[in-house]
Amino acid sequence: MDIWERAKAVFPGGVNSPARALKHLARPLVALGADGPYLYTDRGRLVDFCSAFGAIILGHNNPRVREAVERQLRSGWIYALLTEQEVALAEKIRSHMPSIRKIRFVNTGTEATMNAIRLARGYTKRDVIIKFDGNFHGSHDYVLVKAGSGAATWGIPTSAGIPADVVKLTVVVPYNDVEAFVRAVREVGDRLAAVIAEPVAGNYGLIIPDKEFLKALREETERTGAVLIFDEVITGFRLGLSGAQGHFGVRPDLTTLGKVLGGGFPIGAFGGGEEIMDLLAPQGPVYNAGTYNAHPVSIAAGLAVLEELETGRPYEVANKAAERMARGIEDVAGRYGFDVVVKQISSMFQLYFKRGDVKTPDDVRRSDERLYLKLHEIALRHGLYLAPSQYEVNFTTSAHTQEVVEWALGSLEKSFRELKSAL
Ligand SMILES: Cc1ncc(COP(=O)(O)O)c(C=O)c1O
Numbered sequence: 001m002d003i004w005e006r007a008k009a010v011f012p013g014g015v016n017s018p019a020r021a022l023k024h025l026a027r028p029l030v031a032l033g034a035d036g037p038y039l040y041t042d043r044g045r046l047v048d049f050c051s052a053f054g055a056i057i058l059g060h061n062n063p064r065v066r067e068a069v070e071r072q073l074r075s076g077w078i079y080a081l082l083t084e085q086e087v088a089l090a091e092k093i094r095s096h097m098p099s100i101r102k103i104r105f106v107n108t109g110t111e112a113t114m115n116a117i118r119l120a121r122g123y124t125k126r127d128v129i130i131k132f133d134g135n136f137h138g139s140h141d142y143v144l145v146k147a148g149s150g151a152a153t154w155g156i157p158t159s160a161g162i163p164a165d166v167v168k169l170t171v172v173v174p175y176n177d178v179e180a181f182v183r184a185v186r187e188v189g190d191r192l193a194a195v196i197a198e199p200v201a202g203n204y205g206l207i208i209p210d211k212e213f214l215k216a217l218r219e220e221t222e223r224t225g226a227v228l229i230f231d232e233v234i235t236g237f238r239l240g241l242s243g244a245q246g247h248f249g250v251r252p253d254l255t256t257l258g259k260v261l262g263g264g265f266p267i268g269a270f271g272g273g274e275e276i277m278d279l280l281a282p283q284g285p286v287y288n289a290g291t292y293n294a295h296p297v298s299i300a301a302g303l304a305v306l307e308e309l310e311t312g313r314p315y316e317v318a319n320k321a322a323e324r325m326a327r328g329i330e331d332v333a334g335r336y337g338f339d340v341v342v343k344q345i346s347s348m349f350q351l352y353f354k355r356g357d358v359k360t361p362d363d364v365r366r367s368d369e370r371l372y373l374k375l376h377e378i379a380l381r382h383g384l385y386l387a388p389s390q391y392e393v394n395f396t397t398s399a400h401t402q403e404v405v406e407w408a409l410g411s412l413e414k415s416f417r418e419l420k421s422a423l
Contacts, residue, residue, distance in 0.1 A: 055263075073297070133361050135196075207360065
């Protein structure tokens with residue numbers, strides 16, 4: 001029987017994570033393998049700009065990561081005991097991110113943000129958190145909250161199955177809007193436990209905030225005694241070794257990490273100053289535990305990735321690839337008469353069919369999503385796997401060499417030509 005029919009019979013919607021459903025296509029992609037910048041799929045070879053939603057920065061099947069993992073496998077792959085390697089990885093993270101003095105390794109970004117929020121509540125003994133419209137922090141109850149209209153919205157659940165009473169404690173505020181944020185902090189008052197933010201928003205297209213916005217987050221949380229959590233699950237080790245906090249020079253109290261840190265293996269981490277981190281069990285009263293926490297295979301992969309990133313070379317290649325893609329898209333879109341905005345920072349980029357800039361989630365909502373999905377579908381036929389939604393981001397890696405990028409831009413030219421003639 002056809003794999004898609006089999007998949008639909010065993011998985012709700014035929015997939016194990018909604019972002020893989022690719023609803024604008026007749027059927028989702030089926031992966032057969034991957035190497036360097038390429039995905040091998042049932043549609044043939046594709047240059048991969050999704051990069052597992054940002055989980056890899058050294059390309060697929062990177063030899064250094066693979067060797068580290070193979071070495072670990074020969075010594076067994078789970079002990080549920082302390083290892084030297086996890087200490088070494090934590091020391092590396094600390095050396096690059098001065099805001100982090102102590103760390104807890106978990107398995108996903110979702111666990112990282114859930115536990116960071118719990119820790120912030122335990123630390124402040126307060127219960128309300130502020131999150132931003134257009135930011136995504138994983139799929140747990142505290143943060144699956146939709147904004148209604150108005151500046152600050154006391155949350156309503158985005159998903160069925162979340163008690164309204166839980167998300168009442170989550171206030172949603174427009175991203176990159178200092179005034180709305182300051183007003184919300186005032187409204188919440190002394191119940192504010194934490195503010196959680198993506199320091200560059202990578203889950204609503206790509207939104208690069210003003211530095212003033214990030215500074216306001218720091219100042220207001222400091223003033224009110226709330227905990228500032230930067231969710232660097234995407235930006236950690238992608239915007240450089242010191243993450244977005246280093247890039248923008250704003251120091252959070254807690255940082256959540258994932259994706260790049262695991263080199264494509266499941267990982268999450270959260271860390272911060274000693275005073276707050278020492279509240280975690282077994283030292284303190286805030287509970288977190290996990291059979292797979294600091295899994296040796298993910299830790300081995302993470303060490304290999306960081307060692308490679310420390311040479312600086314992967315950033316040079318990956319960042320240059322994203323820059324060239326961004327300029328190339330502007331150029332080709334202009335030639336075919338499309339109004340396109342391209343946002344890019346380090347090895348992340350996204351395009352929007354719209355005029356004017358993209359600074360807020362409202363700006364993203366004003367772009368032509370239909371055209372984006374049409375381009376995505378056409379580009380697949382020309383060998384490119386672009387971010388599969390207007391609300392996702394393209395990620396380049398150190399495997400996206402100049403040659404690969406030139407080839408991709410040639411395919412984009414064909415794709416835009418076809419898009420034009422399809423209108
Ligand atoms: C900023 C951010 N935080 C948290 C998460 C959740 O991470 P995970 O999918 O590993 O649970 C994601 C996932 O896309 C993310 O982009």
